[in-house]
Amino acid sequence: MSRIENQFTVQFWGVRGSIPSPGPRTVRYGGNTPCISMQVGSKRLIFDAGTGLHVLGQSLLSQMPLEGHIFFTHSHWDHIQGFPFFTPAFIKGNKFNIYGAIAPDGSTIEQRLNDQMLHPNFPVPLQVMQANLNFYNIQPGKPIHIDDITLETAHLNHPGEAIGYRVNWRGGAVVYITDTEHFPDKLDENILRLSQDADIMIYDSTYTDEEYYSPSFPKIGWGHSTWQEAVKMAKAANVKTLVIYHHDPTHNDEFLDRIGQEALEKFSGAIMAREGLVLQVPVTVPLSESV
Template identity: 75%
Template sequence: MFRIENQFNVNFWGVRGSIPCPGSNTVRYGGNTPCVEMQVGGNHLVFDGGTGLHVLGQSMLKKMPASAHIFFTHSHWDHMQGFPFFSPGFVKGNHFFIYGAIAPDGSTVEQRLNDQMLHPNFPVPLQIMQADLDFCDVTPGESIKIDDIVVETAPLNHPGEAVGYRVNWRGGAATYITDTEHYADRMDENVLWLARNADVLIYDSTYTDEEYHSPNSPKIGWGHSTWQEAVKIAQAANVKNLVIFHHDPAHDDDFLDNVGRQAKEKFSGAMMAKEGMVIPVEVSAPLSREISVN
């Protein structure tokens, strides 16, 4: 039987920044830290390993053996703290390719994931994981090919450095840009390039402009942006859908509802990131693939 594989979906498993914040006031948007999965044809691309990675891992256990490409933007705790609890990583026969840039201190993503699982921080070491783990160093600015998928990368403006990613497949594009701070005098050229004409732009919108410039507790230099800047980027880059992402743990559901209304008024394609949300990306028709279906 013939079937055309033509799916490009963006799935949200963790949408918070800084720390997990479960509770009655964060039910609608979720309290897990960053983890976004892109199902691109027959491949699974995962971006960041916050506590949302644990939830994704539990779903993967239902369809074994599991394989995925996991991309880290950087190694601040909220983006890697879910990796030690990624259950499929402990199962022999699974296979994961893990990508990350070399940090300013020269450490690789493998070293940093290893270090967070050493005593006294964690009871079992990285080497206990039975899955095949292939670690790949990323140089920001390079492109990574996975079958007919092209993943573009660029450096972001964040303390300790971070990497932004753009996934291109069959005419569709989804961009993942988190933990970046906008500039006061110009738009970040790297951000604009990654976001150009994207079907989906996921952007770090931790703060409001008022919080960012607060006279009592300004957030300038903290490495994050605002939803107002997200709208500017989306408009300038001709983006179809803008996803407000990396919610501050102090922002409850009602606060985020209000941000969503304001963002939608400014940009019709704006939406708030929620755990469990799925966004399909429209792609051009591929060549037929013959697949056996019982």
């Protein structure tokens, strides 16, 4: 077993929420919408398909043929808009297994991705993609098994519904919680349970408390949380590293610098998500594979 196949890594390709926000004011943290990848042993897992997926796809072209598993939290624009521009999906010989929950209107993730690429929205249909695409409907609350990797899932508090994921492998755990709104008087039990003792918790921290509760322009009911609530959850769940994620498109680099400093003062394991960030997850290597 190679050293690489014993590794569990997380890489960030898009960390911005709602709408892409490129430009000189967002250079250091990035302007692409949500997409992260995990290399879990020999398996490639991808979460969400915002515009960051296009950047990931370009980086993978030198590694073909490719096989991967793509998991969707939900299908709001900022989480699917990179899918039609995922170059590896257009290349024969590649294979992608695609997972998502059935939406409240009964549509599957395959139907929603297909509709996104129909005229007049896009020039070519999904069927032009030559890779082998396999679609799976998942039920939040039920685990998903990919060889020795176990993914746990849970409902999030978001308009139109969304799901969170926990990836478990060889004693390491990463939680991906994006597009969720905290409750005013208690911690979300679904997230608390999903995140308990995780090595890394990636959490929707779109707003500050001041923005969320603003008297003139509150964000209550918009489906997103704050970095202060992220810190509360990280402490309650005993996570080691909190990644503040899904940055608001109006938050420039200097604003995010300040959030990062304030969050670090509240929780020593807090870091800011930025494009290109790579995190290693500690795992236990079986004795039979350690030589």
